[in-house]
Amino acid sequence: MSKLLIRNARLVNEGQVVETDVLIENGFISQIKSGLSDSGVTRIIDAKGTYLLPGVIDDQVHFREPGLTHKATIGSEARAAVAGGVTSFMEMPNTVPNALTQELLAQKYDIAANSSLANYSFFMGASNNNLDEVLRTNTADVCGIKVFMGSSTGNMLVDNEQVLDRLFRESPMLIATHCEDEATIRANTEHYKAEYGDYATAGLHPLIRNEQACLISSSMAVELARRHNTRLHILHISTADELALFDNKLPLTEKRITAEVCVHHLWFDSEDYARLGNLIKCNPAIKAPYHKEALLAGLLDDKLDIIATDHAPHTWAEKQQHYWQAPSGLPLVQHPLLLMLDFVKQGKLSIETLVRKMCHAPADCFQIDRRGYVREGYWADLVLVDPALSMTVSKENIQYQCGWSPLEGHTFGSTVTHTIISGKLAYENGQFATDQPGVRLLFSR
Structure with a gap:
């Protein structure tokens, strides 16, 4: 003993x-x-x-295994998480192959069982073509279903309205969404490619993946959830515009629609592209300074329920490519607690609020068994x-x-x-x- x-x-x-x-x-x-x-x-x-403190629970990470292990592995990134006080993580399905079947999902759990220093869970991925497979997901030992309502890796963009409607109607568990409108992003991309061509830089990223793209998609997700009383969790809110979609009057345990903010959308803003360029290129984009301030206010006002990272590592060489080729995502899982403790020292939030948003709230939101407190x-x-x-x-x-x-x-x-x-x-x-x-x-x- x-x-x-x-x-x-x-x-x-x-x-x-x-x-x-x-x-x-x-x-x-x-x-x-x-x-x-x-x-x-x-x-x-x-x-x-x-x-x-209770261990931090990060409900959104990309640990890149299987298929992208030149960037990271479940083992390597779990160690980084633990070094930063993150004791549990929930990992996304856009690995290679995408986790779109129960068999592929089980393989990720097997890898983690042999290599993860932190506690773990993995989202089941949804596509336009695997709805019956998604609906087989075990609610007792899988954190949720992930839906990319915006561009993503592989065959994971869900833009078929009939599929979305059925998924929101029949899902037995929490649906977590990445919300950016694909049509808006494509139109903006064509516009800025024509205007800037090879002279484009990361400073264009918040103009291409703009506020409108986020709001259109988040609004659709909320409308679907309200229509079907779905348990919806919208990931990485990045704009002031979206805050009106969320309720701060109900306690978290009674909400059917919840939202998170990520540390990089609270820490960085569009002025940082001049210094960091592609290193902070991510989806949804880091935007103008007033969004950062509004997101912190929304967090303190309980319109935003959880603080997460969306940890998404790429190699240094990949990030040094031209803006159009450089992948989106940045590594963060080692430092979210320290980032927010700096906010505590600056008087931007209390340490009690930090613990509520990073430890208690993820446990409550996902109904995790005996953790988070x-x-x-x-x-x-x-x-x-x-x-x-x-x-x-x-x-x-x-x-x-x-x-x-x-x-x-x-x-x-x-x-x-x-x-x-x-x-x-x-x-x-x-x-x-x-x-x-x-x-x-x-x-x-």
Whole structure:
């Protein structure tokens, strides 16, 4: 029987910050109170001066395996996640081949079972041609169904209105959507190619994948969900225009339509293209500064429910191509907690709100079984953060397989010191316990 005792931590949980001890036994939190006995304990961590948080749950990542392992693997990116305090992830189906059958989906779970240091789940992918296969998805052990209502990798653009209507009508589980209108993007692309040709740069990206493309598609998804009472979650909202689609009057557990914002849409804006170019080219695009401010306000006002990353690594060489050829996506899963802790230090949000949006809300939104909170009887997914120890992002401490980050050179005001995955100490002061894999997420639906 393994016992891990965390002493003297400032626990941030369920809207409160309290100094306490936490005892972990056989993967679960067994006791939370001050002055716990160390009898039979195999390891004690003195957490005085640090924050103890529930592990971050990232509901949107692209770990590139299978088929794109020159960019990343489930194993490499899960390690990066754990180094940043992300204890659980939900990964997208646009790998190669796309996860469009139950067999292909199961293969990804098999890979993760053998290589992922973090806890994991994988979305089932929808296309115009696999609806019956999608409807076979097990609601108890798969996080959701992913629908690209915009351009995407491979055969994953769902633009057949009859298919969309049936999917929203019959889905037994949460549908997560990427919302950008393909017709708008194609028209804008043709226009700017004709105008700029080989002189195009990443600064055009928010004009091509503009506010209108996002709003048209998000509005369609919301209309379908309202028509059929579908459980809809819209990913990576990037515009002020879309905020009016979402309700902030109901508690999260009663909402049928929810939305997330990603850290890069809160951190960067269109003025950063001059400095970073294709390194911050992503879909949906990072847009004008006023969108960034509106998104933060929408997050604080509970129109946006979750903070995620949309981690999507590409090789440095791929990103150095001309704008028209460079792929969209940026690596982020190692640093979302530190990004938002900088916001806390800047007074933009409270640490209690950070925990609610990055830990509690994903667990509630997806109905994850016994995770996302620090409660007795729950899985011990925990993170210790030193708020007085700074760290600078550099190639030497980046864990991504791609080896780069758009945040290189930035100094964060906090450092993740320990990450505990399903009761096991997986990361401690820069070192990994690579023989202790994460486990598959389950869902209480």
